[in-house]
Amino acid sequence: MDFRINNILVPTDYSASANIALNVAIEMAKRHSATIHLLNIVEPMVFGKFVNVAGTMINIQKKMLKISTLNMIKHEMSIVNNTVLKVVSSVEVGLIDSVIEEYEKKNNIDITVIGTHGITGYDETVLGSTAMTIIKKSSCPVLSIPPFFGKTSFKSILFPVRFVEGIEEKYDYVKPIIEKNEASIHLLGVFEPENNEEIYPITEELQNIKRKINSSGYVVSYEVLSSTDIEKTILQTADSKKADLIIINATLDKKWYHLFSGNTFTHNIVNQSRTPVLSIKPGITQETVETALKVVYSRAQQYQPLNLATKN
Numbered sequence: 001m002d003f004r005i006n007n008i009l010v011p012t013d014y015s016a017s018a019n020i021a022l023n024v025a026i027e028m029a030k031r032h033s034a035t036i037h038l039l040n041i042v043e044p045m046v047f048g049k050f051v052n053v054a055g056t057m058i059n060i061q062k063k064m065l066k067i068s069t070l071n072m073i074k075h076e077m078s079i080v081n082n083t084v085l086k087v088v089s090s091v092e093v094g095l096i097d098s099v100i101e102e103y104e105k106k107n108n109i110d111i112t113v114i115g116t117h118g119i120t121g122y123d124e125t126v127l128g129s130t131a132m133t134i135i136k137k138s139s140c141p142v143l144s145i146p147p148f149f150g151k152t153s154f155k156s157i158l159f160p161v162r163f164v165e166g167i168e169e170k171y172d173y174v175k176p177i178i179e180k181n182e183a184s185i186h187l188l189g190v191f192e193p194e195n196n197e198e199i200y201p202i203t204e205e206l207q208n209i210k211r212k213i214n215s216s217g218y219v220v221s222y223e224v225l226s227s228t229d230i231e232k233t234i235l236q237t238a239d240s241k242k243a244d245l246i247i248i249n250a251t252l253d254k255k256w257y258h259l260f261s262g263n264t265f266t267h268n269i270v271n272q273s274r275t276p277v278l279s280i281k282p283g284i285t286q287e288t289v290e291t292a293l294k295v296v297y298s299r300a301q302q303y304q305p306l307n308l309a310t311k312n
Contacts, residue, residue: 003173005032009112011039011100011134014071021115021145022075024276027152028113029085031180037107038075038089040068041099065091097133104139111278113143116270132267135250141173141280142250144270151244154181154276158243160188160234161205163198171209173280174247178218185213186241187222190230199224231268238275250279 010025012018022038029036045061068091076089088107092099104112116131135142154177159170178185187209189202206222213220227233238246250266270277 003110003176005034005110005176007037007107007109008032008034009037009039009100009104009107009109011041011096011112011114012075013040014075015115017115017145017147019115020147020149021113024143024145024149024152025113026079026083026085028111028180030083031153032176034110035086035088036079037103037109038072038079038087039100039103040072040091041096042068042091042093043095044093061093065093096130097137100134101137101139109140111141111143112138113145116144116146131270135266135270135279135281138281141278143276143278144273145276146274149274149276154245155183156241156243157181157183157185157245157247158188158234158238158241158275159185159209159247160190160237161202161209162190162230162249163195163202170247170249170280171212174278175216177245177278178213179216182218183244184219185221186237186243187220188234188237189222189224190227190233191224192230193226193228231265231272234269235273235275238273243275246273246275246277248277248279250281 005028008025008029010018010022012022025036028034042061042064072089072091076087079085079087090103092103100112103109112134114131114134131144135144157174157178159174177183187206189199189206191198191202203224206224210220210222225233225237234246234248237243246269248266248269266279270279
């Protein structure tokens with residue numbers, strides 16, 4: 001797969017955290033000669049859309065759209081006046097994840113960059129949930145930037161390898177980032193103690209990826225660790241290696257189709273990391289679709305009858 005970064009989407013609410021993500025995206029666009037797509041989303045107001053102010057009905061949503069459009073013009077002009085990048089901007093009304101998914105498909109977006117504390121105005125739990133909703137529905141890799149990240153390039157990349165689908169595909173996506181940043185790579189194989197049988201396939205995958213990276217002339221190191229808390233091990237390794245970027249499969253457990261369930265691997269990594277995280281969903285094949293349908297169907301069968309207690 002010849003993956004290239006030509007179009008970068010940056011959803012923004014004009015907050016400080018969103019601006020940090022935008023700065024990272026701008027520098028990335030410079031390295032890849034890519035187009036920046038700025039998107040602001042005004043969520044639809046069903047109740048309270050109109051308010052009565054001194055006898056005059058005011059359309060709040062219309063006012064919000066006007067303010068957002070003026071802010072977008074300022075953002076766009078700032079980039080145009082200070083860089084040679086091409087910028088496409090848009091203000092749309094709708095649900096954040098749905099608008100982003102549709103925009104990605106219509107505009108051939110290669111990567112979406114989000115600020116993990118810059119999409120909504122709510123607390124960390126909601127922010128983490130919003131980020132995960134975007135990652136689940138996104139049609140392309142999602143790069144999440146934590147608050148206070150002070151860099152704009154990725155010189156040290158952590159590449160965790162678990163026994164999941166899409167390992168080779170994950171490398172294809174990260175290859176242009178390695179090349180444009182001339183980054184060093186640390187490959188981390190991780191498995192749970194009760195799954196010793198995973199050591200061999202994980203080591204084999206590490207060796208395959210190591211050979212690919214070495215053939216391109218980049219610095220690469222690797223290790224294989226047993227862990228009872230894989231998320232914690234990945235995050236601790238990122239800190240110890242002073243990583244600028246973590247690359248993960250966007251799976252919530254050992255299989256990509258657990259995106260349908262409430263498991264928490266990707267959520268924990270994205271929510272807790274002090275390092276940017278690039279989340280990549282493995283490709284969907286007929287076989288994995290059939291497996292996913294079995295999982296969803298089995299969950300649908302887990303009906304518990306409602307037992308209403310009668311009080312006299």
